[in-house]
Amino acid sequence: MFTNKHIIIAMLVAPLLAILAYFATDLAIGEKPQPAVAGQNYKLAAGPDCRYASGKCTLRNGELTITMRATQDALQQWQFVANANQPLESLSMAIVPKGDSTTAPVVMANTGKTDEDMLSQWTVTLPDFDKELDQMRVVAVLGQSLYIVETPAIFPEFETIFSE
DSSP states (O other): OTTOHHHHHHHHHHHHHHHHHHHHHHHHHSOOOOOOOTTOEEEOEEOGGGTTTOSEEEEEETTEEEEEEEEEOTTSOEEEEEEESSOOSEEEEEEEETTOOOOOOEEOEEOOOOOTTOSEEEEEEEOOOOTTTEEEEEEEEETTEEEEEEEESOTTSOOOTTOO
8 A cells, every 4th residue: 555656645745735724724814913993892801710719810802911810808898909011091890790781890090000011000999799600890991992801700819729
């Protein structure tokens, strides 16, 4: 079977052609990144760390990255701190029961601080909430465009197998 030189050449060339076709198809019909248009709404993608008790939540869209962290004080209130890698015009958030569409978000205060490579830091204090059932809504304004996300509010408490 492997004595015919045509079969041997075909077995060597076929994988190369398949890889070349994969990249050529992506180049021909792939989606090209476009800059944000002022006045439009865009979705932020919640990272996997938002879906479990990781202690932080990373939200992304293109080059915009917002990292949320939360700590609980003695009065059972949550202090949320958000770091953004872009100079945001405004940042708002709300913790709402799943399916609630009437709760207005609370505008976060710009602290003016920078953290590592982040350009802006925002903070807000919210009352205690049910981490298993409630949703977190975040609205960021950058360049007159809205970046919106709704994700589970599980992440604030950092839990490990040693947390007991």
